[in-house]
Amino acid sequence: MEDFGLVSIIIPTYNYGHLIHETLDCVLEGAYQNWECIVVDDGSKDNTKEVVEGYTLRDSRIRYVYQRNGGLSAARNAGIRQAKGAFIQLLDSDDLIQTEKLRSHSKYLQENTTVDLVYSSVRYFIPGEPALRYSMFTPDLPWEEEPESDLSGYWLKKLLRQNQFVVNGPLIRRIVFDRAGYFDEGLSSVEDWDLWCRCLCKGIVFRKHNTLNSFALVRMHQGSMSTNKTRMILNALKVRRKLDALILSSYPAIMPQEQNELIEINRRETRNQHRMLAEIFTAEGKTLKAISHVLWVYLPEADFVGGIKAIAEILRRGKK
Numbered sequence: 001m002e003d004f005g006l007v008s009i010i011i012p013t014y015n016y017g018h019l020i021h022e023t024l025d026c027v028l029e030g031a032y033q034n035w036e037c038i039v040v041d042d043g044s045k046d047n048t049k050e051v052v053e054g055y056t057l058r059d060s061r062i063r064y065v066y067q068r069n070g071g072l073s074a075a076r077n078a079g080i081r082q083a084k085g086a087f088i089q090l091l092d093s094d095d096l097i098q099t100e101k102l103r104s105h106s107k108y109l110q111e112n113t114t115v116d117l118v119y120s121s122v123r124y125f126i127p128g129e130p131a132l133r134y135s136m137f138t139p140d141l142p143w144e145e146e147p148e149s150d151l152s153g154y155w156l157k158k159l160l161r162q163n164q165f166v167v168n169g170p171l172i173r174r175i176v177f178d179r180a181g182y183f184d185e186g187l188s189s190v191e192d193w194d195l196w197c198r199c200l201c202k203g204i205v206f207r208k209h210n211t212l213n214s215f216a217l218v219r220m221h222q223g224s225m226s227t228n229k230t231r232m233i234l235n236a237l238k239v240r241r242k243l244d245a246l247i248l249s250s251y252p253a254i255m256p257q258e259q260n261e262l263i264e265i266n267r268r269e270t271r272n273q274h275r276m277l278a279e280i281f282t283a284e285g286k287t288l289k290a291i292s293h294v295l296w297v298y299l300p301e302a303d304f305v306g307g308i309k310a311i312a313e314i315l316r317r318g319k320k
Contacts, residue, residue, distance in 0.1 A: 001033055004106035007171070008085030009037040012075030013093035017047040019219075024055050024062065026096040026217075032103035037062045038079040039093075043069030073183035073191045080177055088172045090192075095168050096125075096217040104211040105171035116204045119170040122216045132217070147208055152200040152250070153258040159200065160243075160265045163193040169216040176204055187239070189232045194239045201246045203253030230280055233273050240270045271297045278314070287318040 009027055013020055020039070027037055039052045041064065052064045067078055080088060087106055091097060105118045112118075121144055123132035134142045145158065158164050180199045183191045200206070247254065247262045254262065274296040281290035291311055298307030 002103060002107070003034050004032075004103075004110040005034070005087055006085035007032065007035040007087045007089050007102050007106055008079075008083035008174070009035055009089045009091055009102075010076055010079035010083065011037065011039045011091050011093050012042055012072055012079065013039060013044065013048055013052075014042040014069070014072075014075070015044045015046045015048065016093040017044065017049075017051045020048060020093040021051055021055075023091060023093050023096060024052070026099075027062075027091075028055075028059065029099060030097070030102050031099050032106060034106075035061060035089075035102060036083070036085060038082055039064050040075040040079045041066045042071065042075040043067065071185060071188060073185040073187060076191075077182045077185065080174075080182060083174060086174055088174055088177070089168070090170075090172075091168045094219045094221070095166075096219070097168055098213040098215045098217065100211060100213040101215070102171070104214040105209065108207070108209045109171060109173065112207065114205060115207045116176050117170045117172045117199065117206050118209045119165055119206065120208070120210050120214045120216055122166045122169055122218055124218050124220050126220050132215075133220070147206075150205065150207065152203060152253045153255065153262065155206055156197065156200045156247070156254065156262055157265060159193065159197055160262065160269055163190070163196070165192070165196055166216050166218050167192040168218070170206075180204055184239075187235045189228070190235045190239060193236070197239065197243060198246065201250035201253060203250075230277065233277055233280075237270065237273055240266055240273070267300070271300065278310070282314050282317055285318065287314060290314045 011020070011023060024037070027035070039062065041048050041052070049064065049066065055062045056064050065078065065082065067075065076090060087109060089097070089102060101120060105120070108118045109115060124135065125132055133140045144164065176199060180195065180202045184194050187194060243266045244263050247259050247266070250259065274293040278290045278293040278297065281293065291314055294307060294310045294314065298304070298310065
């Protein structure tokens with residue numbers, strides 16, 4: 001039996017007793033067998049405990065941990081702290097990984113000792129439909145970019161515009177969390193994007209490695225946390241507010257000449273996200289909230305005329 005090191009699979013869950021059996025089944029069906037699986041129940045009120053404990057009786061590699069509700073990041077952090085493996089595979093309790101992912105990625109990390117995080121492509125699935133999708137949006141088009149460089153500055157430019165990874169895409173060396181920190185428990189979404197940005201600023205080395213049957217699989221359903229656009233943007237803005245200082249402290253992972261460019265990208269994307277929120281709140285009739293976000297778009301650039309025009313348009317639409 002192949003052994004490239006112990007993989008700790010961290011599955012946070014909350015009231016997903018009706019789905020977590022599918023996630024645990026995909027772990028059991030995987031080609032790689034040197035793993036432990038830590039299920040952290042974040043205060044579920046359904047039958048999650050009974051479902052998971054049934055699996056712990058079948059396979060001693062699966063552990064059930066209960067905690068009072070503290071949120072997704074707190075549950076992931078609790079699992080990582082209990083992990084014994086050299087590698088961490090994050091896996092949400094409604095998602096899946098293909099059968100070869102753990103074997104392929106653990107082998108890659110063992111053979112490439114300078115790489116800290118290896119990731120695969122993602123496909124989305126709708127329960128009951130056999131076809132895998134490139135995207136959860138319409139039209140269903142590929143969105144992942146093939147890397148042109150391994151440098152942290154290159155990757156951070158990509159991440160500042162759009163998160164390039166789903167949380168179950170990477171296999172991560174355990175020591176990465178000691179260097180870059182854990183998930184930010186003050187965020188209710190985009191906490192993975194925040195972690196990837198911090199990793200790159202700390203010089204964590206990323207690599208893409210796709211092999212047959214090694215994709216991350218993400219479920220599309222109404223209950224998914226990723227469907228709340230407003231919450232995601234608000235949390236992204238929390239991350240962006242701390243990114244300037246993080247980028248400035250990133251040397252030698254990111255050279256000084258790149259830092260100014262990255263800060264400008266972050267500030268531009270910050271304004272874009274405030275603009276998006278202004279539009280959302282205007283459409284919802286929340287005039288004061290819309291105006292507050294418009295101010296964040298125009299005041300940093302001292303564009304007072306543009307700001308006045310935008311506020312006038314919000315007020316005009318609010319009267320309809």
